[in-house]
Amino acid sequence: MSNIVETIKADLNAAIDNDKLVLPTLPEVALQVRDIAQSEDSSIADLVKVISNDTALSARIIRVTNSPLFRGSRAIENLNMAVSRLGMAYTSNLAMGLAMEQMFQATSDMIDKRMRATWQTSTEVAGVCHVLAQHYTKLKPDQATLAGLVHLIGVLPILRYVEDQDIQISSIMLDNVVDELHPKIGATILKKWDFPKELQNVPLEYANFNREVPAADYADLVMVANLQLVAGSEHPWTEMDWTKISAFDRLGLDPNVDMSEEEDLNAQMEAAMALLQ
Numbered sequence: 001m002s003n004i005v006e007t008i009k010a011d012l013n014a015a016i017d018n019d020k021l022v023l024p025t026l027p028e029v030a031l032q033v034r035d036i037a038q039s040e041d042s043s044i045a046d047l048v049k050v051i052s053n054d055t056a057l058s059a060r061i062i063r064v065t066n067s068p069l070f071r072g073s074r075a076i077e078n079l080n081m082a083v084s085r086l087g088m089a090y091t092s093n094l095a096m097g098l099a100m101e102q103m104f105q106a107t108s109d110m111i112d113k114r115m116r117a118t119w120q121t122s123t124e125v126a127g128v129c130h131v132l133a134q135h136y137t138k139l140k141p142d143q144a145t146l147a148g149l150v151h152l153i154g155v156l157p158i159l160r161y162v163e164d165q166d167i168q169i170s171s172i173m174l175d176n177v178v179d180e181l182h183p184k185i186g187a188t189i190l191k192k193w194d195f196p197k198e199l200q201n202v203p204l205e206y207a208n209f210n211r212e213v214p215a216a217d218y219a220d221l222v223m224v225a226n227l228q229l230v231a232g233s234e235h236p237w238t239e240m241d242w243t244k245i246s247a248f249d250r251l252g253l254d255p256n257v258d259m260s261e262e263e264d265l266n267a268q269m270e271a272a273m274a275l276l277q
């Protein structure tokens with residue numbers, strides 16, 4: 001392993017331990033939306049008011065509500081109808097997720113490409129999580145979507161650091177740093193953001209393939225969604241014996257069945273992913 005990789009890891013670890021690492025902050029609209037959703041005496045109108053200040057976000061939420069996942073009997077034409085259809089909890093988690101996308105951008109080309117690729121993976125995983133939660137668990141699809149969207153959030157400060165320090169590093173070396181450090185950083189960020197306890201462990205646990213927990217949780221969903229997306233590829237995870245991964249059992253899924261071949265489920269997964277793109 002090259003010295004530069006060890007140096008970056010040491011620097012980042014020291015920064016984490018001394019609370020010196022610059023962690024991303026949630027976009028303002030995401031914070032406002034969450035406050036409203038969590039407050040006892042707020043109404044759909046309050047939520048609509050905050051979201052309507054952000055035209056791009058409003059348009060996307062209306063588009064989501066008209067997608068095959070939520071399609072009702074009539075088209076949704078405005079934000080008020082959209083929020084009423086989705087409900088406050090779902091709308092707020094979706095708005096938070098969509099608002100996060102703006103964090104995954106950078107000025108240098110290499111880092112920007114990586115940021116966007118990371119967000120792309122996050123949205124794909126989130127889409128599959130949504131569908132898995134709906135069909136196989138009592139877990140909430142909106143929380144499942146959010147779990148997918150944030151499972152790689154710890155990648156952000158690492159890429160920012162490499163960009164800010166103008167570190168010249170190969171893609172493979174950077175992968176090594178990211179793989180090792182992002183879970184710990186991700187959990188730190190979600191804690192700082194006051195995310196629900198059941199989501200805070202997702203970055204740490206989603207790739208812990210031997211994990212044993214009493215019942216299916218959001219980390220299980222994110223794990224299986226990730227595996228589902230690499231099935232049939234050259235990814236190292238495809239070398240593992242998936243029948244030994246107990247998360248499939250907890251979700252009541254057969255690890256040998258490729259869900260993308262089940263037409264109905266596949267259509268829903270595609271729809272869920274498209275929502276977030």
